[in-house]
Each structure stands twice: as C-alpha cells, then as structure tokens.
Amino acid sequence: MSNSFTIKLVNFLWFQTIWWLVVLYQSTFLVVGLLLAWLIYSPLRKSDSKIMIAVLLLGTSVDSLLMLTGVFGFEPGAWLSGGASHWIIPIWLVCLWAALGGSIQHSLSAFADKPLLAMAAGAVFAPLSYFGGQKFGAVTFGYSPLVTVGILAIVWGVVFPACFLLAKKLTADDGQNSA
Structure with missing residues (x-):
C-alpha cells in the first residue's frame, strides 16, 4: 500500500468521521480537534490550511445565503448561542466546510x-x-424536496468545481500543488 493511497484513505475516513459527527451530533469541539489533527498529519499542511480557510469562507457564504433565502434552516439549538435570528450557519457546518x-x-x-x-x-x-x-x-428544508434538490444541484454544480479552482490558485506558488 503506497503512502499516497494511505494518505487518501486516512483523509477519506477523517472526512466521513467529521460528516457523521456534525450530522448526528452537531458536534463542534471534537470536530475542531479533528481539523487540527489533520493539519498536523497532512503532508501538505501549508496548502491544506490555505484551502481549508478558502473553502470554509466560500461554503459558509453559500450556505448562509441558502439559509437566509429559506432553502434550508436549523433548529434554534443548532447554534452555540441561543438567539432565534442568525445570519450565518451554525459553527458545526462551518467546520464541515473546512473539512471539505x-x-x-x-x-x-x-x-x-x-x-x-x-x-x-x-x-x-x-x-x-x-x-x-x-x-x-441536522437541517430542515424550506421548500419541497424537488425544488430543494434543484437548487442544491445548481449551486453545488458550481461550488464544487470552484473549490478545486480555488485550490489551484492558492497552491500555484507553493510547489506542492497536487489539486
């Protein structure tokens, strides 16, 4: 088993663990620990940290906009603070974007x-x-399933490739560009 394959496998399991933690438990503290652990373990620490921040900012903006437009929402307890009105997604979802x-x-x-x-x-x-x-x-939908799928498919059809474009731009000068 090559080192590259091992890194990819560990990364896949790491991301899946984070997904399950945020979806099942809306866990924040354990997930932050896992994010930091990845930055210690990663052979591409410098570029991973840049990409994680950029994707976190992009995804938080996109999901916050989707939340504000009613595509999806969260129970009041989803945020660390108890207020009823929020303009940004819960921190556990922000962490999931960093993991992506x-x-x-x-x-x-x-x-x-x-x-x-x-x-x-x-x-x-x-x-x-x-x-x-x-x-x-973990999330509630504001529209019918068909409308929600349509909106999410369009948004993610743009956002997912944009993540790779961002990664390429951010790592172009690092000499470790494998994205």
Missing part, C-alpha cells in the same frame, strides 16, 4: 483537473448529503 477543504488535495483529488466531472459530482452527491443531514434532523 482539507479533502481537496487528498481523497477528492481525482476531481482536480476534471471540472465537468466535479460539476456532475457536486450536483448529484451534495444534495444527497443535505438530504442525509435532513433525515438525521
């Missing part, structure tokens, strides 16, 4: 130079992920 960024150069690297494949994968698998989250009570 940490997977761009590793377990998701097969999509790096294939924008049409990334577009199709984003349009298909992201809505499934949100629906999984909805089934476990």
Whole structure:
C-alpha cells in the first residue's frame, strides 16, 4: 500500500468521521480537534490550511445565503448561542466546510483537473448529503424536496468545481500543488 493511497484513505475516513459527527451530533469541539489533527498529519499542511480557510469562507457564504433565502434552516439549538435570528450557519457546518477543504488535495483529488466531472459530482452527491443531514434532523428544508434538490444541484454544480479552482490558485506558488 503506497503512502499516497494511505494518505487518501486516512483523509477519506477523517472526512466521513467529521460528516457523521456534525450530522448526528452537531458536534463542534471534537470536530475542531479533528481539523487540527489533520493539519498536523497532512503532508501538505501549508496548502491544506490555505484551502481549508478558502473553502470554509466560500461554503459558509453559500450556505448562509441558502439559509437566509429559506432553502434550508436549523433548529434554534443548532447554534452555540441561543438567539432565534442568525445570519450565518451554525459553527458545526462551518467546520464541515473546512473539512471539505482539507479533502481537496487528498481523497477528492481525482476531481482536480476534471471540472465537468466535479460539476456532475457536486450536483448529484451534495444534495444527497443535505438530504442525509435532513433525515438525521441536522437541517430542515424550506421548500419541497424537488425544488430543494434543484437548487442544491445548481449551486453545488458550481461550488464544487470552484473549490478545486480555488485550490489551484492558492497552491500555484507553493510547489506542492497536487489539486
């Protein structure tokens, strides 16, 4: 088993663990620990940290906009503070975006130079992920399932390939660009 394969496998398992923690428990503190652990373990620490921050900012903006427009929402207890009105997604979902960024150069690297494949994968698998989250009570939908799938497919058909474009731009000068 090659080192590259091992890194990709560990990264895949790391991301899946984070997904389950946020969806089932809306866990924040353990997830932050896992994010930091990845930055210690990653062979591409510098570029991973840049990408994680960029994807976190992109995803938080996109999901906050989707939340504010009523595509999906969260129970009042989803935030660390108890207020009823929020303009940004819960921190556990922000952390999930960082984790997605940490997977761009590793377990998701097969999509790096294939924008049409990334577009199709984003349009298909992201809505499934949100629906999984909805089934476990992590998120609620404001529209019918068909409308929600349509919106999420369009948004993620753009956002997922954009993550790889961001990664490429951010790592162009690092000499470690594997995205």
